[in-house]
Amino acid sequence: MNFAVKPRVQSSQINGAAYYRNLLSTQPHPLQNLDALAVIVPYHRGQEICSQGRSVEHWYFLISGAARRCAIRSDGRRQIVDLLLPGDFFGLAFGDQSDATVEAVAENTVVASYPRPRIEVLAESDPKIARELRDIAFEVLSRMETQLLILGRITALEKVGSFLLEMSARLSNGDTERIALPISRYDIADYLGVSVETVSRALSHLKQRGAIKLLSTRTVSIVHRDVLEEGERDARANSGC
Amino acid sequence: MNFAVKPRVQSSQINGAAYYRNLLSTQPHPLQNLDALAVIVPYHRGQEICSQGRSVEHWYFLISGAARRCAIRSDGRRQIVDLLLPGDFFGLAFGDQSDATVEAVAENTVVASYPRPRIEVLAESDPKIARELRDIAFEVLSRMETQLLILGRITALEKVGSFLLEMSARLSNGDTERIALPISRYDIADYLGVSVETVSRALSHLKQRGAIKLLSTRTVSIVHRDVLEEGERDARANSGC
DNA sequence: CGTATCATTGAGCTTAGTCAAAAAGTGTGG
DNA sequence: CCACACTTTTTGACTAAGCTCAATGATACG
Numbered sequence: 001m002n003f004a005v006k007p008r009v010q011s012s013q014i015n016g017a018a019y020y021r022n023l024l025s026t027q028p029h030p031l032q033n034l035d036a037l038a039v040i041v042p043y044h045r046g047q048e049i050c051s052q053g054r055s056v057e058h059w060y061f062l063i064s065g066a067a068r069r070c071a072i073r074s075d076g077r078r079q080i081v082d083l084l085l086p087g088d089f090f091g092l093a094f095g096d097q098s099d100a101t102v103e104a105v106a107e108n109t110v111v112a113s114y115p116r117p118r119i120e121v122l123a124e125s126d127p128k129i130a131r132e133l134r135d136i137a138f139e140v141l142s143r144m145e146t147q148l149l150i151l152g153r154i155t156a157l158e159k160v161g162s163f164l165l166e167m168s169a170r171l172s173n174g175d176t177e178r179i180a181l182p183i184s185r186y187d188i189a190d191y192l193g194v195s196v197e198t199v200s201r202a203l204s205h206l207k208q209r210g211a212i213k214l215l216s217t218r219t220v221s222i223v224h225r226d227v228l229e230e231g232e233r234d235a236r237a238n239s240g241c
Numbered sequence: 242m243n244f245a246v247k248p249r250v251q252s253s254q255i256n257g258a259a260y261y262r263n264l265l266s267t268q269p270h271p272l273q274n275l276d277a278l279a280v281i282v283p284y285h286r287g288q289e290i291c292s293q294g295r296s297v298e299h300w301y302f303l304i305s306g307a308a309r310r311c312a313i314r315s316d317g318r319r320q321i322v323d324l325l326l327p328g329d330f331f332g333l334a335f336g337d338q339s340d341a342t343v344e345a346v347a348e349n350t351v352v353a354s355y356p357r358p359r360i361e362v363l364a365e366s367d368p369k370i371a372r373e374l375r376d377i378a379f380e381v382l383s384r385m386e387t388q389l390l391i392l393g394r395i396t397a398l399e400k401v402g403s404f405l406l407e408m409s410a411r412l413s414n415g416d417t418e419r420i421a422l423p424i425s426r427y428d429i430a431d432y433l434g435v436s437v438e439t440v441s442r443a444l445s446h447l448k449q450r451g452a453i454k455l456l457s458t459r460t461v462s463i464v465h466r467d468v469l470e471e472g473e474r475d476a477r478a479n480s481g482c
Numbered sequence: 483c484g485t486a487t488c489a490t491t492g493a494g495c496t497t498a499g500t501c502a503a504a505a506a507g508t509g510t511g512g
Numbered sequence: 513c514c515a516c517a518c519t520t521t522t523t524g525a526c527t528a529a530g531c532t533c534a535a536t537g538a539t540a541c542g
Binding site (some may be wrong): 396397435436438439442457458 | 500
C-alpha cells in the first residue's frame, strides 16, 4: 500500500519507464543528481497524484502534462491553489490546514517523486543538495506569490488577462504568443476565484477587442500584451487609436 | 550607505540594543544560533524596512510590532501580499516581478536582519543551519498559502471572517478570543482585496449578529468562531436557534 | 452517432465598489 | 486640560461588476 492510487503505466508507443526517465534527465532541474532515487509515474486525467497525507513523504517534479492542487471548502466550492506545469516542483510543504489534493489535469501527466526522508538524509551530508532543496522552495514561493498577485486583482478582466500572461511565461515554448491552455474554463475559474461564465465572458471580451485570438477553445494567441496587463482601464486609450 | 532608511534607535525607557537582543534571544526561532550575526533595528510607523533591491541581501526576522509587504500596481492600487507579525521571517525570495517593499506598520517595530551571504556560507558547512533555512522557507510557504486561501474566498464576509481567525491564530497570546488588530481598516482592505468600506461593513455586520465584539476599534473579541469560518451561508441556521 | 462534458451567451438579481458625509479617535500645541 | 487639525472608521445612497439560473452551441469520446 505504498500508493493509494494505483497508476497504470501506459506503454503506448514507447517503452514507458525508460522513455520517461530519459525525459527527466533531459529536462534540467535542481535535483538532477537524485534522479536515480525518483519513481516516475504517468497519471490519467483526473487521477489523484497525492493527497494531504502522502504529501509529506515525497517531493514531486512534474515532467509533462499538467496538474492542479485543490482545496475544497466547507460549502463544497473548490479552489485551485496551485497549477503545476512541466518543470514545477510540488508537495514540499502543504499548509497544515488546507487538505489540498493534487490531481492530474491532462491525460498522461508524468510525475517524478523523490522520497523525502532519503533526500533529507542526503542533504545532511551534501550541502549542494541542501542548497538545491532551498532553491526549489524559493521557486515554489515565487510561484505562489505570482498567484497571490493575480488573485489580488480586482476585475475579472484583469485576472484573466494576467492569467494568460502567466501561462505565456510559464509555457514558454519559444513561440510565446501562442498559448495552449492546459486546463478547462472551470479550472481557470476556480484558479482565479471567479465563475466559469465570467471567465468565458472575459475571454470573449478580450477577443472582440482584438487583444487575443482564439485559435481553438484551448489555444490562445496574444495580440496585445499591454491590454492584458492593464485590464479594462486603459483599454479605451489603446484601442482608440 | 548601508541603510537607505536611517532608523533612529529609541532608547526610551530601556537601553535599546541590549534590550532588543535579549528579546530576540528569548523568542525561540530557527536561526537562534546565528543571532550573533544579526543586526537589530527598530523602525517607526510607516518606515521602509527593505525594498526590492535590498531584499536579496538579508533574511529578516520580526521581533515585535508588525509590518506589511506591499506591491503597487500600475493603476496605483496597493496590494498587501504579506503581513509580518512577531516570529515571522521574511525577505527570502521576493518574486522577481513584484517590486514589493516592506514597511513597518506599528510604531517601534523591531527587526533582526541576518546577512544572507554569511548564512549561506555557514549553511554550506553546517547541515543543521541548512535545514533551518529550509524550515524557514516552508514556514513562509505556509503563510503564503493561508493568505491564498483567504483571498480565494468569495464574499467579503468570509474574507474578513477568516482574516480574524488567522489573526487570532497568529497573535495567539494565550487568550485567543481577544485580538488586537495590528493594522488599520485600510490595510485590512488591501490585504483582503476589498474596499475599506466593505471591511468596515463586514465587521459591523459580524458585530450586529453577535459573532464578534468590538472592545475598541482595533480590539476584536471572537464570540462565535463557527460563524467567522462559514461566512453568511449557515449564519441563519446558527443564529436561528 | 449519440451522450456527456465543456463553452458561450443572455436576463435578472446580489454583492461590493464608489462617492459623500458624519462620527470617532489620535496627537499636538497652546 | 482643552481646542484644533488630522486620520481613521462608520454609515448611507447609488452604481456597476459579477454571480446565478437557464438555454444553446461546440467538442470530445465511447
